[in-house]
Amino acid sequence: MHIPDGFLNVATVATTCAVSAGGVGNAVRIANRKLGEKHVPLMGVLAAFIFAAQMLNFPIAGGTSGHVIGAALAAILLGPWASVLIMSCVLIAQSLIFQDGGLLALGANIFNMGIVASFSGYYLYRLVVSIMGESRRSQLIGGFVGAWGSVFLASVACALELALSGVSPLAVVLPAMAGVHALIGIGEGLITGGVLSLVLATRADLLKLRKI
Amino acid sequence: MKHSFLDHYSEGNSLIHRLDPRTKLITSLLFILAVTSTPPTKWPAFAIYFCLIAILLFLSRVPALYVLKRSLVIMPFVLLIAIFIPFFKEGEVAGSYNIWLWQVSVTYSGLQVLWNVVIKAWLSILSLILLTSTTKFTSLLKGLEQLKMPRVMVMVLSFMYRYLFVLVDEVMRMKQARDSRNFGKQQRMRTVANMIGTLFIRSYERGERVYAAMLARGFDGQMRTLDRLSFRKLDACFGTGFGLALILTNLLY
Structure with a gap:
């Protein structure tokens, strides 16, 4: 879902860069206030964790494989703003080191996989947990729903940006992107649920961290 | 590595x-x-x-x-x-x-x-x-900092760059352990989830240790370099x- 440079037109680039800069700026402010710059080493190691976790592929139907985005997981464990910060750093490093996603397209990529994915993942999780009550089962289901929703909505945002840039018509790109990612989202959901169940079983205190 | x-x-x-x-x-x-x-x-x-x-x-x-x-x-x-x-x-x-x-x-x-x-x-x-x-990458980060990128982000990025190699090594070891146990057969979703979960807990604990070690050496939220x-x-x-x-x-x- 990493959009390269050249796919988006100047108007879309400018809009998404402005929105993402605002979002990331706010995340920085909130992280500074609530965490202090002292917890930065921890955030850095967790950003490296998302990076490393993306190297583990999982099988999807039909012999293809996907890998986690990780935004929902980060948001559930640390809170949406922390997740925006971590995902932005991961995306910046991916763009600069691996050329995975463009430099000007960074605004759009941070918006899709950072802001949209973190917030949708976090609030879907909270919604499920508040409806079903605080329990192991509700947390796992919430994790699945949050992760699926985060991947799905991020792909919808990506499709909208491509269509607005005139790369391909909305009627084609939206079902294609959303359809593929509805499938990948199932994988992401199962993985996120699995990770949460392991964390709950071994270090449940980590899920009680103060969210930012 | x-x-x-x-x-x-x-x-x-x-x-x-x-x-x-x-x-x-x-x-x-x-x-x-x-x-x-x-x-x-x-x-x-x-x-x-x-x-x-x-x-x-x-x-x-x-x-x-x-x-x-x-x-x-x-x-x-x-x-x-x-x-x-x-x-x-x-x-x-x-x-x-x-x-x-x-x-x-x-x-x-x-x-x-x-x-x-x-x-x-x-x-x-x-x-x-x-x-x-x-x-x-380190000089790139230095440049980004001079170009007014928020300090927190520059620091998160520089920590990420340092620990990335350690964590990737960790992933490689876990993959090797998994493959030697199931003879390279198709892995199951549950195994991948457990690996990522273990990786998260290990990363988190490593982060805590790094932070404690830095505090012990007088870290006050400020990075100082010579170049x-x-x-x-x-x-x-x-x-x-x-x-x-x-x-x-x-x-x-």
Whole structure:
């Protein structure tokens, strides 16, 4: 879902860069206030964790494989703003080191996989947990729903940006992107649920961290 | 460690390597901006952009084959767009094919979109590869900090870069352990989830240890380093020269 440079037109680039800069700026402010710059080493190691976790592929139907985005997981464990910060750093490093996603397209990529994915993942999780009550089962289901929703909505945002840039018509790109990612989202959901169940079983205190 | 593939060749010593990271960051950004904003019909402009990149690549002495291989990362995205081309119905039809039940026609406007997107993405990727193959990641971060990127982000990025290698080694060991237990059979979703969960707990605990160790050594939220960046005459010449070339190309063609 990493959009390269050249796919988006100047108007879309400018809009998404402005929105993402605002979002990331706010995340920085909130992280500074609530965490202090002292917890930065921890955030850095967790950003490296998302990076490393993306190297583990999982099988999807039909012999293809996907890998986690990780935004929902980060948001559930640390809170949406922390997740925006971590995902932005991961995306910046991916763009600069691996050329995975463009430099000007960074605004759009941070918006899709950072802001949209973190917030949708976090609030879907909270919604499920508040409806079903605080329990192991509700947390796992919430994790699945949050992760699926985060991947799905991020792909919808990506499709909208491509269509607005005139790369391909909305009627084609939206079902294609959303359809593929509805499938990948199932994988992401199962993985996120699995990770949460392991964390709950071994270090449940980590899920009680103060969210930012 | 089995992964020296990150910022490969960045330790070299050439005219391009010696430029200030800020100069390289800003010129790359300008280059990508110029490429993205050029209309698709101005094909001489794209040829000139390519020549500019080729000259810089030659000066930096980074192997061309390596750059070419790395630049293929855009392929999945290009394919995603390519399958949509037949659906551009409007415009003059370039060719029409019958595939089983579907009548598929390729139009000129569709082909133009593909060419536009591919050439722009490819040129931008080439410039990014040039940037990272000639600049160490740490100096890149230093440059970003001087260009007013929030300090927290620069610090998160620099920690991430340091611990990335440690965690990737961890992942490799876990993969090896898994493969030696199930004889390389198709892994199950549950195994991957447990591996990621274990990785998270290990990373978190490592982060806590690193933080405690830094506190013990007097860390107060401030990073202090000795190396300074220097913006020299070479940077000014290169920056203006490259900028002028871009503007002229954009205006003339």
